Amino acid sequence: MVAFHFPPLAGSSGIQRTLRFAQHLPALGWEPIVLTAHERAYEHTSTDLLGEVPRGVHVERAFAMDAARHFTIWGRYPAILARPDRWMAWRFGAVLAGMRLIRKYGPQVIWSTYPIATAHVIGTALHRRSALPWIADFRDPMAQEGYPADARLWRCFKTIEETTLSHARSSVFTTPGAAREYSRRYPTVASRITVIENGFDEESFAGLQVAGEARGTLNPGAVTLLHSGIVYPSERDPAHLFAAVARLVAAQCLVPGRFKLRFRAAANNELLEALTRQHSLEDFVEILPPIAYRPALEEMIRADGLLVLQASNCNEQIPAKIYEYLRAGRPILALTDPEGDTAGVLREAGIDSIARLNSVDEIAGLLGRFVSPQAGGLRTIARNDAVTSASRVMRASALARLLDECMN
Numbered sequence: 001m002v003a004f005h006f007p008p009l010a011g012s013s014g015i016q017r018t019l020r021f022a023q024h025l026p027a028l029g030w031e032p033i034v035l036t037a038h039e040r041a042y043e044h045t046s047t048d049l050l051g052e053v054p055r056g057v058h059v060e061r062a063f064a065m066d067a068a069r070h071f072t073i074w075g076r077y078p079a080i081l082a083r084p085d086r087w088m089a090w091r092f093g094a095v096l097a098g099m100r101l102i103r104k105y106g107p108q109v110i111w112s113t114y115p116i117a118t119a120h121v122i123g124t125a126l127h128r129r130s131a132l133p134w135i136a137d138f139r140d141p142m143a144q145e146g147y148p149a150d151a152r153l154w155r156c157f158k159t160i161e162e163t164t165l166s167h168a169r170s171s172v173f174t175t176p177g178a179a180r181e182y183s184r185r186y187p188t189v190a191s192r193i194t195v196i197e198n199g200f201d202e203e204s205f206a207g208l209q210v211a212g213e214a215r216g217t218l219n220p221g222a223v224t225l226l227h228s229g230i231v232y233p234s235e236r237d238p239a240h241l242f243a244a245v246a247r248l249v250a251a252q253c254l255v256p257g258r259f260k261l262r263f264r265a266a267a268n269n270e271l272l273e274a275l276t277r278q279h280s281l282e283d284f285v286e287i288l289p290p291i292a293y294r295p296a297l298e299e300m301i302r303a304d305g306l307l308v309l310q311a312s313n314c315n316e317q318i319p320a321k322i323y324e325y326l327r328a329g330r331p332i333l334a335l336t337d338p339e340g341d342t343a344g345v346l347r348e349a350g351i352d353s354i355a356r357l358n359s360v361d362e363i364a365g366l367l368g369r370f371v372s373p374q375a376g377g378l379r380t381i382a383r384n385d386a387v388t389s390a391s392r393v394m395r396a397s398a399l400a401r402l403l404d405e406c407m408n
Contacts, residue, residue: 002113002122005116006036009044011044014115021395024396037094040070041066043066062098066087085118095122098122109132109133114142115139124160136171143157165189170194176195200391204293218302221257222260226303226306234311243360260286264299265296266287272285303330305330308332309336310335322345327390329387332382338354353380
C-alpha cells in the first residue's frame, strides 16, 4: 500500500482511508504492507493515531523531502522540484524500498493512493518492475479544467493520469460522479473503473456518545453550528455564508449569546478572520485550532449542527468528513450544489437541508429555519441503514473483493 498520508502525519482526513483499510483487511484475508514517507516530509505531525496502526502491519518509511521546506533558498525553490507535488523526491527512496519489500515479502497486489500524485508515480514504477497487478486509488479527479492552474503542472498531472489508468488493473474513485467522468474520458478502460467511497470508523466512536452527552452542548444556551476541517478559498468559499449570517444578525434573527458558528482546524484562518471583521461578526464566529482525532469526533457529537461547504466546481467530489458527520448523529446543513455528489449522498441518507454555497438568500433561509424553535424537519439526522453502509468495514470489504479479483 503506497500512501503518503499515514500516521504521524497530522492535518489531513486522507489518513483515515489507508489507516482503516490497513486495520480491516487482515480480517478479510489480506495482509497489508504500508510504504509511506519518512516523517520529516510532514509539515505537521501528531502521535494520536500511531497507536491505531495494527501491530502486525509492516510500515516502511522511505526517504522523502518537502521541497517547500527543505529546498528553499531566499524564499524560493525550483518549480521542477514540485512537479507533480512538493514531495516528488519521495519517489526515489520509495521505489527502492518498494522493490526490497516485494523481494522480501512477495506480495500479490500493489495499491497506491492519490491525492499525492507521486504515489501513483511510485505505483507505476513498482508495477512495471515487478509485473504485479496494480490498483490505483484516485479518490478524486486529477487533471481538471483549470486545475492545476499552472500549465506545466497540469500536463504533468495529465500524463500521470493517463499512464495510471492505462496500466492499473483497477482505478478506484470515491464518488459516482468522478467514476462517470473518467469512464467518459477513458472509454477503453471504463470496465476497470469502480467506486469505493470514504467512510467512518465505528471503533473511533466507541464511548464518545456517552462522553458527549455527559459534557453537554458546546456553548450552553447557544445553538452551535460546527464546520470541522479545512476551508478552501475556492472549493469551500465561506463568503456567502458570512454574508447570510450578517443578514440574519441585522434582522435580529440571530443575537449574541444565542448562536455560534464554529470553525475547527480550518487552516485558512486569515480568510475567516477577514470575513469576520468585514461583517462585524466577532460575537458569533469561533475560529479554533486543530485537536486530536477522537476529541474532534466528540466535538461533532456535541454540536447542535454540522456544516458542509462544497462548491459546484467540486460536484464530483464528496468531503471525507461527511461520513463522520453521518455517524455523529447530528443535524447536517449542506451548502453545496443540489446536483452534486455531496448533495446526493446526503439525500440518500435522508437529509435534505441543502442550500447553494453561492446563494446568500438560500443560506439565510436555511440558517433561519435551523435556529428557529420550529426547525423540526431541518434537524433530521441520517437514517440508520445509511450510516451502517458507510462504515469503513464495509469499504474495506469492497476493497478486499477488488483484491480477490486481481488474484483471479
